[in-house]
Amino acid sequence: MSELGGLLVVRGLSAGYGAAPVLHDVDLTVAPGSISAVVGANGAGKTTLLRAVSGMLRPLAGRIELAGEDLRGTPVEQLVRRGMAHVPEGRGVIGELSVDENLRLGGLWRRDRADAARALDEVYQLFEPLARRRRHLGHQLSGGERQMLALGRALVGRPRLLLLDEPSLGLAPRVVAQIMALLRQLRDRTGLAVLLVEQNVRSALSVADQGVVMSLGRVAATAPAAELRDDADLRHAYLGF
Amino acid sequence: MSATRAVAPPQESPVGAAGRPGAPRRRGGTLLRHLAVAVVAGLLLVGVSYAVEPFRNFQLATVAAYLCAVAGLTVLTGLNGQLSLGHGALMATGAYTVALCQNAFYDRGLTGGWLLPVSLAAAVVATVAVGAVVGVAAARLRGPYLAGVTLAVAIVVPALAVTFDGVFNGEQGLSVPVEPPPLALGPYFPYERWQLWVAGAATLLALVLLANLVGSRYGRTFRAVRDDEVAARLAGIHVARTQVLAFVVSAATAGLGGALLAVLAQSVSPGAFSMTLSLFLLMAVVIGGLGRLAGAVWGAVLLVALPDLSHSVTELFTLSPAAAQRLEGNLPLAIFGTTLIVVMIVAPGGVQGLLSRLGRAVLARWRARRS
Amino acid sequence: MDRLIFLTLDGLSRGAVYAAFALALVLIWRAARVVNFAQGAMAVAAAYVAYSVTAATGSYWLGFLAALAAGLLLGAVVDRVVMRHVNHASPLNPVIVALELVLLIQAVLGMIYGSQFRPAEVPFSRSAFTVGGLTVLSPYDLFVFAAVGVVVSALAWIFARTAVGLRMRAAAFAPEVSRLLGVNVGGMLTLGWALASGVGALAAMLVIPTELGLHPHAMDLVFVSAFTAAVVGGLDSPPGAVVGGLAVGLLLSYVSGYAGSDLTPLAVLVLLLAVLLVRPGGLFSTVAARRV
Numbered sequence: 051m052s053e054l055g056g057l058l059v060v061r062g063l064s065a066g067y068g069a070a071p072v073l074h075d076v077d078l079t080v081a082p083g084s085i086s087a088v089v090g091a092n093g094a095g096k097t098t099l100l101r102a103v104s105g106m107l108r109p110l111a112g113r114i115e116l117a118g119e120d121l122r123g124t125p126v127e128q129l130v131r132r133g134m135a136h137v138p139e140g141r142g143v144i145g146e147l148s149v150d151e152n153l154r155l156g157g158l159w160r161r162d163r164a165d166a167a168r169a170l171d172e173v174y175q176l177f178e179p180l181a182r183r184r185r186h187l188g189h190q191l192s193g194g195e196r197q198m199l200a201l202g203r204a205l206v207g208r209p210r211l212l213l214l215d216e217p218s219l220g221l222a223p224r225v226v227a228q229i230m231a232l233l234r235q236l237r238d239r240t241g242l243a244v245l246l247v248e249q250n251v252r253s254a255l256s257v258a259d260q261g262v263v264m265s266l267g268r269v270a271a272t273a274p275a276a277e278l279r280d281d282a283d284l285r286h287a288y289l290g291f
Numbered sequence: 292m293s294a295t296r297a298v299a300p301p302q303e304s305p306v307g308a309a310g311r312p313g314a315p316r317r318r319g320g321t322l323l324r325h326l327a328v329a330v331v332a333g334l335l336l337v338g339v340s341y342a343v344e345p346f347r348n349f350q351l352a353t354v355a356a357y358l359c360a361v362a363g364l365t366v367l368t369g370l371n372g373q374l375s376l377g378h379g380a381l382m383a384t385g386a387y388t389v390a391l392c393q394n395a396f397y398d399r400g401l402t403g404g405w406l407l408p409v410s411l412a413a414a415v416v417a418t419v420a421v422g423a424v425v426g427v428a429a430a431r432l433r434g435p436y437l438a439g440v441t442l443a444v445a446i447v448v449p450a451l452a453v454t455f456d457g458v459f460n461g462e463q464g465l466s467v468p469v470e471p472p473p474l475a476l477g478p479y480f481p482y483e484r485w486q487l488w489v490a491g492a493a494t495l496l497a498l499v500l501l502a503n504l505v506g507s508r509y510g511r512t513f514r515a516v517r518d519d520e521v522a523a524r525l526a527g528i529h530v531a532r533t534q535v536l537a538f539v540v541s542a543a544t545a546g547l548g549g550a551l552l553a554v555l556a557q558s559v560s561p562g563a564f565s566m567t568l569s570l571f572l573l574m575a576v577v578i579g580g581l582g583r584l585a586g587a588v589w590g591a592v593l594l595v596a597l598p599d600l601s602h603s604v605t606e607l608f609t610l611s612p613a614a615a616q617r618l619e620g621n622l623p624l625a626i627f628g629t630t631l632i633v634v635m636i637v638a639p640g641g642v643q644g645l646l647s648r649l650g651r652a653v654l655a656r657w658r659a660r661r662s
Numbered sequence: 663m664d665r666l667i668f669l670t671l672d673g674l675s676r677g678a679v680y681a682a683f684a685l686a687l688v689l690i691w692r693a694a695r696v697v698n699f700a701q702g703a704m705a706v707a708a709a710y711v712a713y714s715v716t717a718a719t720g721s722y723w724l725g726f727l728a729a730l731a732a733g734l735l736l737g738a739v740v741d742r743v744v745m746r747h748v749n750h751a752s753p754l755n756p757v758i759v760a761l762e763l764v765l766l767i768q769a770v771l772g773m774i775y776g777s778q779f780r781p782a783e784v785p786f787s788r789s790a791f792t793v794g795g796l797t798v799l800s801p802y803d804l805f806v807f808a809a810v811g812v813v814v815s816a817l818a819w820i821f822a823r824t825a826v827g828l829r830m831r832a833a834a835f836a837p838e839v840s841r842l843l844g845v846n847v848g849g850m851l852t853l854g855w856a857l858a859s860g861v862g863a864l865a866a867m868l869v870i871p872t873e874l875g876l877h878p879h880a881m882d883l884v885f886v887s888a889f890t891a892a893v894v895g896g897l898d899s900p901p902g903a904v905v906g907g908l909a910v911g912l913l914l915s916y917v918s919g920y921a922g923s924d925l926t927p928l929a930v931l932v933l934l935l936a937v938l939l940v941r942p943g944g945l946f947s948t949v950a951a952r953r954v
Contacts, residue, residue, distance in 0.1 A: 104842065130844035142839035144832055155832050158825050159844030203843070374754050376761065428935055434753040435697035436938055439893065442699065443886045443934050447927040454924040566882055567768070570761050577758055613776070621772035628766025635759050636747045 056115075057082040057243045058103070058211055063112030065102035071110055072098045074267045080211065080260075083241040085233060087258035087275060089251045090288060095267040096247040097139050100213045103245070104129055104136040116211065130159050133210035137217070141200035145189030149180055152188055152199055156206035166206065173202035176232070194225040201229070205236070211243045218250040226250065230257040255279050263288045325502045329495050336491050345483035349555070350595055352483070355490040356551035358591035359497050361575045362584060363544025366501060368573065369581040370510065371537035372517030373429060374437055377444035379569030381542050382549025384421050385414040386559040387452070389550040390465040397468045404473060407554065411493060414550035415543050422542020423535065430534040445569035449561040464560025467553050490551045497544050498584075504540065505584060513537050545572075567624070574631050583647075597623035668790075668797050669919040670912065675803040676872070677911020678810040683865040683888035684895065684903035685814065686858040691897045693834045693854035696745065696756040697889070700763035701862045702881035704740065707767050708733040708863030709870055709880070710775055713782070722785045729863045737859025741852045768878040779875040788872070806868050813864055814904060817857070821900075830854055883927060887914065890934040 056079040066072035073095045080086045088096050101107040103114055105126045114121045116132050124132070135156075144152055153173060157166035174181040177198040183191065191199060197217055204212055214233075218226040234257050236242045248254035255261055261278035263271040265288050271278070278284060340348055364378050392410035396402075425444060429437055452459040459465065472485035504510055512533050515523040524530050553559040575590025601622040605615050683701070690698045698704075711732040716725030740763065748759045786801035821827035832840040833850035841847050865888070870880050891910040895902025910933065917929040 106838065106842070126841040127844050127846055130842070136842045138839065138842065142836065142842065144836045144839060146835045147828075147832060151828055151832075154825075155828060155840070155843050155845070158829060207844070368754070372754070374757060428939060432938055435691075435757060435897075436893065438699065438757045439697065439886075439889045440931075440934055440938060443890070443931045446882055446886055447931040450924075450927045454928065566879070567765070570765055573758065573761060574765065577762075581754075617773050617776045620777070621769040624765050624769030625773065628762050628764075628769060631762040632744060632759055632766065635755060635762065636744075636749075 056080065057117055058245065059113075059115040060103065061113045061115075063099075063102060063114065064110045065098060065107050065112075066110065067107075072267050073102060076112070076264075076267075076269050078245075078262060078269065078272070080243050080245050082210070082243050083237055084259040085237055085244040085246060085257055086260040086262060087254035088245065088247045088262045088264055089249075089254055090264035090270075092249070093266075094264040096264055097215055098267075099264070100136065100138075100215050100245070100247055104134065104213055106136075106138075127159075130207050130209070133208075134213065135204035135207050135209035135211070136213040137200045137204050137215060139215040140219075141196050143188040143191065143196045143199050143203075145187060147188055148184065149186055149188065149191070149199060150184040153180070153203050153206055156203035160207065165208070169206045169208055173205055176205075177202050193220045194222070197221060197225070197229060201232075209242065211245065214244060214246045216247060216249060218248060218253060226253050230254075233257055251285075321506045322503055325499050325506075329499050333491070333495055336487070340484045340487050340491075345481045348481065348483035348487045350599070352487040352490040352555055353552070354591050354595045355487070355494040356548050356555060357572075357575070357594045358548070358587060359494045359551060360545045360548030360572055361579070361590045361594075362498055362501055362587040363541035363548070364572050365576050365579065365581075365584055365587045366505060366513070366544075367537050367541035368576055369583065370505060370517060371513040371534060373534060373537065374434075374573075375429070375441045375538075375541070376438055376566075376569050376573060377425060377441035377448070378541070378545045378572045379564045379566065380444045380448035381418050381422060381425075381545035382552065382568070382572075383449055383452075383559075383561070383564035385418045385546030385549035386553035386564065387459060387465070388414040388417040388546070389553045390467045390559045391458075393467050393469065394465065402470065404470065407470065407489070411547065411550050411554075415546050418546020418549070419539055419543050422539050422546070426535040426538025426542065429538055430531040442566070442569075445566045449564045449566075452561040459561075462561060464558055464562075466558045467556070469554055469557055486555055490555060493547060493551055497547055501540070501544065502584060509533075509536065571627075574627060577631055578627075578634060593627070597627060601626070664796055665919065669915045671799050671803070672919075673912035673915025674908060675799065675806050675911070676869075676915060677891075677908035678806050679865050679869040679907075680884070680888045680891045680910050681904040681907025682810045682813060682861055682868070683884060684891035684907045685817065685900055686861040686865065687888060687892045688895070688897060688900050688903040689817075689854055689858040689861070691892075692900075693830065693851055693858075694741075694745070694756075695750075695753075696760070697897070698858070699757060699760040699885075700740065700767065701859070702866075702885035703764045703767040703771075703878075704736050704859050705733065705862040705866035706870075706876075706878060706881045707736060707771060708859075709782070709866040709876060710771055712867060713775075713780060713876055716783060722783050725783075726785070726867060729867050730860050733860040733863025734856045736863075737855040737857070738852050740859070741855035745855070746848075746851075771878040775876075775878075777878055779877045782871040782876045784871045802871075809864060809868060813861055817861070817900070820857075826853070883930070886927075886934075887930050890930050890937070893934060894937050 058078070058080040060076060060078040063076040063078075064071045064073055076095075076099060078086070078088075078099075088099060090096055098107065102109050105121065105124060109122075116134055119132070121129070121132070129136070144155070147155070153170055157169055160166040174184075179195055180198055180202060183195065188196070188199065201214075201217070217229050221229070230253050233244055233246070237244065246254055246258065255275045255278055258275040261271075261273055261275040262269060263278065263284065270288055271284055273281070273284075336351075339351070343351075360378060360382055364375060367373050367375055389410045392413045393406065396406050396410070425441070428440065432440060452464070453461045472480045472482060476485070505513075512523070512528045515526065515528055516530050516533050520530055523533075549564070552563070556563070571594055575594050576587065577590075578593060579586025579588065579590035598619075602619055605618045605622065608615075610618065683705070686701060687698060690696055690701075708729040712725035712729035714725075715728040716722055719725070744759060744763065745756065748756050750756060784802050786805050788800045788802045790797045790800040790803075792798070819827075821831060829840070829845045830850045830853060832843070833845050833847040834854070837847045840850075865884070866881055869884055870876055873880065887910055888907065891906035892903050893906070894909055895904070895906030910930070913933060914926045914929060918926045
């Protein structure tokens with residue numbers, strides 16, 4: 051695999067909670083304008099991988115580069131300024147704040163106030179239901195609306211790389227399909243790169259360019275998503291279908 | 292009363308006992324050991340009381356009185372996890388009860404060696420009653436709410452002495468008439484030595500009882516409730532009852548401590564039981580190490596020694612009398628406050644925790660060298 | 663009837679100060695989950711700064727501004743130097759450290775200024791107007807209402823309408839998510855401490871002249887009253903703190919007017935206990951003071 055052209059390059063990453071590592075020696079490359087899906091069983095270390103990439107978890111070893119810049123020592127709150135957005139597990143919608151406040155929070159760090167306002171308008175156009183519920187509090191939203199809000203909030207920052215943790219969790223298949231289609235649309239239109247962690251292997255691989263199979267904290271296989279979809283052995287061994 | 296009384300604490304708190312290999316863990320053994328330690332400490336203290344000057348005797352007696360209250364608060368806050376900022380008020384309850392009892396006896400012309408023990412017992416009973424009321428409320432409250440209520444108690448209760456000045460004589464307070472030492476001890480027996488014996492005996496008794504309580508089934512339920520209330524409840528422990536019990540026990544010792552202070556000073560006034568005293572008691576618990584009974588000694592010693600030390604320090608400088616007075620009252624508080632903040636951040640185990648760690652390290656090194 | 667009106671107005675004026683002080687407590691509680699027991703001592707320290715500045719310059723208003731600045735600064739320092747480093751694993755720890763700060767601050771004040779009461783200046787007369795034979799508010803009471811009103815409105819505006827207020831709320835509600843969104847959570851916490859401590863300083867400046875005067879312990883009872891007010895309102899609710907403050911002010915005014923001022927401390931204690939035992943979450947909050 052070529053390191054050239056990788057927007058996100060992870061090499062030899064080990065990370066975990068306390069002294070015991072959950073991730074062992076993980077290598078990963080996400081090309082600009084591509085969608086990579088990290089799939090694997092519960093406890094394979096998918097969420098831990100995202101947390102380590104976004105700096106919420108300090109890596110024990112290894113290197114993480116975003117557009118050629120080493121991220122080591124970069125505080126979490128600086129990552130949005132480097133173009134990385136992380137929609138955490140459970141979506142992280144702040145229930146005590148209104149929809150509008152949640153969305154504005156995504157662009158507060160930006161110097162270009164005018165463009166932040168434009169991005170906010172674009173998100174409202176993209177997600178009609180949010181525009182109708184601007185004044186509602188986060189905890190009054192449905193699961194699908196929350197996912198829209200979390201995604202929209204990340205997009206207000208106009209990221210280059212989006213880390214998405216289990217967007218399909220608890221959502222109806224129709225909504226999941228909409229979200230996956232939206233990711234593909236964003237990739238094509240804006241060149242957004244996505245690192246997607248999913249339990250829902252089928253829909254993740256259907257939208258992804260690259261598939262990364264994780265098992266017990268290690269990368270078991272990396273391949274074009276289409277190949278993974280068609281590789282019955284791999285599917286049986288790691289994905290259970 | 293026998294001569295075997297002293298102020299030194301039983302060194303074998305359960306914490307210490309657990310660290311000693313081969314120490315008997317049976318109940319009877321624990322009780323006997325605590326008694327033995329108390330007797331030894333008592334004899335030691337009687338020796339000390341003859342060796343040092345009267346003023347030091349008085350200071351040691353004051354240490355004993357504080358120790359009583361601090362040890363009780365250690366059980367409550369350290370072992371049971373309930374924060375009380377109101378123990379100064381409980382001490383005031385004990386102190387005023389003793390004053391009222393002694394005055395009532397003397398007004399009726401009663402004399403005799405039995406008066407003081409009766410008054411002290413009455414002080415404990417009165418404080419237990421007050422402690423039970425506060426404890427029942429406290430058992431329903433948590434964290435900052437409990438701290439706030441007990442802080443209110445600490446500020447409000449001393450003010451009651453002024454509100455009901457018909458009984459408590461306002462800011463002036465009451466005097467506490469106390470009998471001279473028994474004639475059997477000889478006509479020239481120093482009064483301060485007698486004070487130390489009285490305070491030491493009472494405190495030692497309280498400490499033996501506390502140490503046994505802490506080592507008993509009740510002590511374990513105290514800790515269980517502190518560590519995880521839900522788990523304790525699931526294990527069949529009646530959480531509220533346990534918390535009230537802990538509060539009552541610590542109130543009893545606080546009342547005794549306050550009563551002893553009143554007896555030592557032979558007077559009682561609201562100024563002696565301000566909010567600062569309540570904070571001081573809590574800080575003594577912290578500096579000794581939360582939850583370590585043996586650590587309470589350090590706290591109590593510091594409460595008495597710090598003002599003395601700062602007096603010596605201020606005498607080193609040539610200051611105007613006004614400045615010296617300002618410095619003397621406040622320097623110990625400032626040092627205490629700063630030290631404690633550092634202790635809380637750097638060594639939450641307190642002095643006793645540091646000593647235990649040090650002791651274990653030395654022991655380990657010694658063993659390593661031997662093998 | 664006249665007396666009732668007078669006591670009501672007087673109670674509201676006193677309550678305005680409690681409201682401000684309770685609001686400061688609520689601000690820190692919401693931001694850091696710490697009840698700042700040192701707030702009274704910190705506010706007194708700021709008031710002493712005002713005393714020194716006024717003594718040196720002869721201007722009440724310079725002292726007033728100095729107190730606010732000192733309050734802001736002290737709050738930031740307490741957060742950065744002390745509270746930030748306290749292990750919050752046990753909820754006892756921050757409370758104990760705050761109490762240690764009380765000891766320290768009061769001792770330092772005692773060392774510098776001694777512990778006699780010092781008269782505190784007022785910028786306006788404290789003698790009440792009479793309207794149609796009815797004794798009502800004094801100019802100073804009006805000043806108190808105006809100052810508290812301005813500060814409460816300013817805080818409400820900051821939190822509801824400004825970007826910094828949004829960041830502060832987000833950091834308090836969801837620190838981890840806020841960091842992912844580029845919010846400097848540590849900075850917001852320090853700002854919260856500074857604002858709260860500044861409001862506390864204002865309350866001290868307003869209340870001390872109406873009581874016995876400046877003293878290291880001058881805010882002890884005010885703290886308990888304001889804590890009660892915050893509990894009445896529910897520790898989590900800023901509007902609750904304001905309403906609670908006014909309610910406590912009224913109650914204390916009536917008690918002291920009809921039953922004697924000696925009884926006010928007892929009334930505070932009884933009210934605090936009653937609220938906590940009957941309605942632990944306060945009257946405006948759904949959060950419980952009890953666990954399990």
